Each structure stands twice: as structure tokens, then as C-alpha cells.
Amino acid sequence: MEYKEFAKYYDKFYSKKDYQKEVLFLNNFINKGDKIIDIGCGTGMHASLLKDYNIDGLDLNKEMLEIAKSRINGDLYQQNILDIKINKKYDVIISMFAVINHLRNIDELELCLKNLKQILNPNGKIIIDLHNPQDSGKKIDSFNNMKRTMIWNYDKESKIEKSNIIFEVNDKIYNDTHTFRIFSIEEIKNICLKIGLKVEKVYENYDVLKEGNIFSKNLQFIITYSNLTKS
Numbered sequence: 001m002e003y004k005e006f007a008k009y010y011d012k013f014y015s016k017k018d019y020q021k022e023v024l025f026l027n028n029f030i031n032k033g034d035k036i037i038d039i040g041c042g043t044g045m046h047a048s049l050l051k052d053y054n055i056d057g058l059d060l061n062k063e064m065l066e067i068a069k070s071r072i073n074g075d076l077y078q079q080n081i082l083d084i085k086i087n088k089k090y091d092v093i094i095s096m097f098a099v100i101n102h103l104r105n106i107d108e109l110e111l112c113l114k115n116l117k118q119i120l121n122p123n124g125k126i127i128i129d130l131h132n133p134q135d136s137g138k139k140i141d142s143f144n145n146m147k148r149t150m151i152w153n154y155d156k157e158s159k160i161e162k163s164n165i166i167f168e169v170n171d172k173i174y175n176d177t178h179t180f181r182i183f184s185i186e187e188i189k190n191i192c193l194k195i196g197l198k199v200e201k202v203y204e205n206y207d208v209l210k211e212g213n214i215f216s217k218n219l220q221f222i223i224t225y226s227n228l229t230k231s
């Protein structure tokens with residue numbers, strides 16, 4: 001099951017995710033009047049909490065965008081991050097909760113970041129939030145009439161994490177499988193340097209007081225144009 005079927009359960013299953021904390025973090029990098037786009041906006045949870053801004057959204061999945069419609073006040077684009085066709089520039093580009101980890105390899109990462117650069121204003125910022133697993137594992141939790149079993153296997157050699165999430169809702173069982181490419185801080189920095197971008201800061205856990213490192217479970221990168229290369 002990809003996001004197509006998962007969309008209608010997405011908000012329920014991530015109802016414990018602290019979007020408020022993430023938005024407070026994002027607020028440190030957003031100025032009044034900034035034009036913002038949420039790349040891989042999903043159901044639009046971040047945009048719904050950034051009410052004072054005009055935000056556009058982009059996602060590959062039609063069903064996720066259908067839900068996002070009620071939360072995102074700007075334009076919505078059903079596009080692939082590998083093939084962005086938007087004729088606008090943004091002051092802040094956000095991409096939250098492992099969207100970039102859906103890419104398969106370094107070449108795709110490069111293409112994606114080049115696409116983001118294309119729609120970035122000269123003084124703009126790209127904020128990407130990446131998953132950074134430390135090991136394999138299993139977790140079961142339940143709430144209301146739902147049970148969620150997450151099993152994930154991280155192969156450090158190939159930098160691939162395969163995860164299987166089994167949702168049990170009202171006696172129905174849904175399977176959500178993902179293959180994530182885990183990108184290191186070095187890989188992100190190197191690709192940015194190659195294409196005229198610069199990683200200004202890396203944080204962990206949506207906290208501007210915490211610098212991200214190889215042991216962080218999630219990483220937030222603040223990326224700008226590099227002064228070293230021409231845009």
C-alpha cells in the first residue's frame with residue numbers, strides 16, 4: 001500500500017506527531033510576507049499550523065493533496081520532486097518528514113536539490129527534514145480502535161531502510177511498505193556544494209539549540225545559495 005490507500009488514515013496514524021513543535025522550529029526561519037512552498041506536503045499539516053502565511057504545496061499523491069486542499073491556502077501542485085515544473089520563486093522551501101528519503105540514490109538527490117534551487121529566491125532558504133535511523137527495530141502501539149505495528153530494517157552498508165507498517169483498523173488490516181535511502185550529513189553537504197548550494201546549519205529534533213550529528217534520529221538542514229558558486 002502506498003500513500004494512495006494510506007491517505008485517509010494518515011492523519012489518524014500520525015495524530016501523536018508533534019507538528020506544533022516542528023512548526024515552532026520552522027518559524028525561526030520564516031519572515032513575515034515570505035512566499036513558502038511545502039514540498040511533499042502530504043495532508044498539509046504543517047501548512048495548517050502556519051496560518052499567517054500564504055503557502056503552496058506540492059505532492060506526488062493525489063489522495064494526500066485532496067486532504068491538503070482544506071488546509072493549504074495557496075496553490076497545490078501534483079508533481080514529482082524529480083520533475084518540478086513551477087514558474088515561481090519562493091523565499092522558504094520546506095520539505096518535512098522524510099520526503100527526500102523517498103529518493104533512491106545520490107543522483108536523484110542531486111536532481112531534486114537542483115529542482116528546489118530552481119524555485120528558490122536568491123536570499124531564500126531550503127529546509128529539509130530527513131530520517132536518520134540508528135538501527136533496526138519493531139514498535140507496536142495502539143490508540144482508539146487502531147493498532148499499528150512498525151517493523152524496520154536498516155542496512156548501514158547500502159544505506160537503505162525498509163519498513164513495514166501494519167495498521168489494524170476495525171478488523172481490517174492494511175500494509176504500508178517504504179524503502180528509504182538514508183542520506184548522511186556529508187552526502188547532503190557534498191551535493192549542495194556541487195550545485196551551488198550551502199548547508200548553513202544542521203539541527204536535530206526540531207530544536208535550534210541542538211546541532212545534528214550522525215547519531216541524531218532526525219536531521220533538519222538549513223540550505224542557502226552558496227557564495228562560492230554562481231547560481
Ligand SMILES: C[S@@+](CC[C@H](N)C(=O)[O-])C[C@H]1O[C@@H](n2cnc3c(N)ncnc32)[C@H](O)[C@@H]1O
Nearest residue numbers: 040041042059060061064080081096097099102
Ligand atoms: C511521510 S509523508 C510526509 C508528509 C508531510 N510532509 C508531513 O510531514 O506529514 C511523505 C510525503 O512525500 C510524498 N512524496 C514521496 N515521494 C515523492 C515524490 N517523488 N515527489 C513528490 N512527493 C513525494 C508522499 O506522497 C507523501 O505525501
